Amino acid sequence: MKRTGTRFRPRLAANHYDAIVIGSGIGGLTTAALLSKLGKRVCVLEQHYTAGGYTHSYEREGYEWDVGVHYIGEVHKPWSMIRRVFDVISDGKLEWAPMDAHYDRIVIGEQSYDYVAGRDEFKAEMKRHFPAEAAAIDRYVELLSEVSARVPRFFAGQALPRSLGMLYARLRRLWLPAYFFKSTREVLEELTSNQELIGVLTAQWGDYGLPPAQAAFVMHAMVAKHYITGGNYPVGGTIRISETIIPLIEAAGGNVFTYAGVDKILVEDGRAVGVRLHKDGFEIRAPQIVSCAGLVPTYTRLLEPQVAEAHGLLAPLRQVELSAATLCLYAGFKGSAVELGLPKTNYWVYPSHDHDHNVSSFESGQNPAMPLIYISFPSAKDPSWDAHYPHKATVEIVAPTLPQWFAQWKGSTWGKRGADYEAFKAQLTEQLLETLYRHQPQLRGALDFCELATPLSTEWFQWNEQGEIYGIDHTVQRFDQHWIHSQTPIKGLYLTGADTVTAGVGGALMAGVLTATRMLGWRGYKVGKLLKDWKPAMPAGEAAQVAG
Known part of the structure; x- marks a missing residue:
């Protein structure tokens, strides 16, 4: 099984770190990598068995899927900010492949638009x-x-x-x-x-x-x-994101540890001074602590209640709401993407053009039709796929769901939720597969393996509240919350990731840039200089594109 990061052992932890980052999502890795490039020793702590957050990939039964990065824009332009940041934090080792020119297909009823x-x-x-x-x-x-x-x-x-x-x-x-x-x-x-x-x-x-x-x-x-x-996909799959960033952190004397769930952020005399791990209560200390675990989990779970209350962190949370929860079906098929005729195009399938009505009627129970079904073909997007997984192809199907559908199993252990849970998942799986076959009928009969992730899976592996995939919701009111900031009222404690800027790889990536800048104080200009001075080594095709 492909994994990134190093399994935590107390003996592997250094005696001193300049900063600790909780969570190895792209916001946390970006913050850590930029600080590392500027000479800081950073410890990244990830509770999962692999690093990367929503940028990691996972294998099952001889197939590999991304879990959150379905496509990324603007990285095909060497001069774009997002490409520049990725180049800096990966030392230029991360490569991108373009999707089809018709990168998104919108299917509304019987009509389609590209x-x-x-x-x-x-x-x-x-x-x-x-x-x-x-x-x-x-x-x-x-x-x-x-x-x-x-x-x-x-x-x-x-x-x-x-x-x-x-x-x-x-x-x-x-x-x-x-x-x-x-x-x-x-x-x-x-x-x-x-x-x-x-x-x-x-x-x-x-x-x-x-x-x-x-x-x-x-x-x-x-x-x-x-x-x-246009849309792009990382060559070698999404695992390449953490694979190319982690060596840079380690080269500066830092670590990226997995199986390293944080129990509490240690606060003494109003200052964050370290963290206590779930494992044996082991403590690691540093003068600066960054949480990439999400705004709500950080303030309600990582901080002691009296500490959060004393700094006025709990009451403002009533002004924000958690984002949507989803189902995600990971499917493996016999035959390569070419043999099966799979596109490098995402499909967005809707019952009607009125998205607001579709969502409200679904949430109220008036209409059981899923308001959106998204279909991605990752093996078709990655030009290196066939070299690693010949005569195999993968599909991912994502759809909104309601956390209350799974309330009776909340708190249960992953993989041990019983026959009723598995039967419910089988019913949902069939519904998603039928949508896929309606748009890619040649796949019927080629299915080799599938596995459905529910909000409980997301909650278990991503350590969030109710399986939300985008942190706090992106309403007008959310962006009017002046208290949401990379620097918290607790000295030495910072936030990064999707809740600091926006959801999505680009938003979380830029949150990492802004958090690193703020952590450096008046020396924050060095982050901008680092990005400005980066000189990409462009492949011939990209050089021709710029010249043209």
């Missing part, structure tokens, strides 16, 4: 379906670029000292356009009254977990702009 890579190509495809909406489509794409250009100013407060950052967050309405503080539906209905077009333009809502009436437009726009020039 998201085509490239601004002009995307607009042309949308106008082909909605010729009367040309002006609205043009303005929509302009808005995506406008938001993207201003996003650094939206999140700049995260790199400032906490008090200044909170003031900045309160004042940013003065210099940012009003659409930064509206829902996606509000903004799009100012452009068009065509609800079908709105349904198509917001069909990636599964990438951030909320339909248009609930989702902040800034979140939607960041995701849509992120992918508008």
